[in-house]
Amino acid sequence: MLSARTTFHTGCAQRRRRSRGERNWPEIPVVRHAPDSPTGPTSVNLILFEAPLPETLLRGGDPRARHVRDVLRRRPGDTFDCGAIDGPRGKATVVADTAEGLRLRFAWESAPPPPLDPIVLLVGLPRPQTARKILREATALGLSRFRFFASGRGEPGYAASSLWRGDAVRRLLIEGAEQAFCTRLPEVALHASLSEALEAEATANATRVALDNYEAPRGLGALPAEPHTPVIVAVGSERGWTADERDSLRRARFELRHLGPRVLRTETACVAALAIIRERLGRYR
Structure with a gap:
């Protein structure tokens, strides 16, 4: 994982694939602190x-x-x-x-910074310009962790983008935090598949929900949530979920929910979902 202290990783599944001679997933290098790296924001609050x-x-x-x-x-x-x-x-x-x-x-100040919200966002790896928007805007909303994954309908080449090299991701996290007047940065991890991302959160005691335009019986706004219970929300790639991915989500105890009849861009769906979940967690009261 990557945060101010952590790294990108693709997990043990990558090593297993290599041992079987399957297609290698690109190496994701460690992203370390650069001393006072400039972020270059046009306008910030902190x-x-x-x-x-x-x-x-x-x-x-x-x-x-x-x-x-x-x-x-x-x-x-x-x-x-x-x-x-x-x-x-x-x-x-x-x-x-x-x-x-x-x-x-x-x-x-002597007081510690407020904690991030107990929300994990799983996202099918989108095109780099979309990922940049998600990283910045979702950070501003205060989630704890991102897990990007290569999805069945996604473009494999997106993982080779320069976005996932060097400190580009970290700069976007800083921009989002500065906008929100916050000092905490979320963690970020990149996974080779949805299954690998789900496995990384398998032991979490959390409310689990996946956005789906086609098979979700209820809207996200009716999601039951307790103020201190973590929420894991999964958003598919720009082309949606495959049937196998829906099955994997159901086996991992995810409930399918929708955001209404409109078809939204991935970055819009992520921001809308986080805003609704934060309301359900009582963050606006």
């Missing part, structure tokens, strides 16, 4: 840093420095909202603005 240091130099070429100068228009003596990834929020004071960059001093 600027994130790697650790709750007492002070730092934000170099002039860092997009965050440009944001503080040009968007927030902060000058020496001014403050702005900041956060440490998976750590506290706080206030940053611009101590000096020089050709080298911005010298910042931090005052961190």
Whole structure:
């Protein structure tokens, strides 16, 4: 898995396939911390840093420095909202603005950041531009974990995208968290199949639901959910589920639910489902 601390993986199923001589699933490299990696957002509500240091130099070429100068228009003596990834929020004071960059001093809150919602999103691997939207917007909604998987009707080449290399995913998570005024980042994992993704959540005590336009008898809005019970929601690829995938979901105790008669884009369905589930968990009360 990948978060501020974790990595992409394809699991033991990949090794089993190799031993049988079957088609190899692409290697997903470890994505590690880059010190204060710039995310380059056009507008954010919270600027994130790697650790709750007492002070730092934000170099002039860092997009965050440009944001503080040009968007927030902060000058020496001014403050702005900041956060440490998976750590506290706080206030940053611009101590000096020089050709080298911005010298910042931090005052961190003592309270820990609120936890992420106990929601896991399983998504059939979409085209890269769609995956980018899902990663950013779903992170803003506060889920705990993504599990992307190669689906029966998906395009195998999507896994070879540069999105899944380097720190591109992590930058999108940071953008979503900054938008939401949050410091916590969700975990992300990439799996070779739906079965592998389901196996990774097999022991979870959770409400399990899969979106389906064709065989779902009830809408997602009527989903019974307890405030502290985790929810695992599965969204198929852009071409929907195969019959075998529906069978796998049912065997894994997933209930099929729909979002109404309209056919939605994958990113729209993910955001709508997360918003409904958060309401069912009482997050808007």
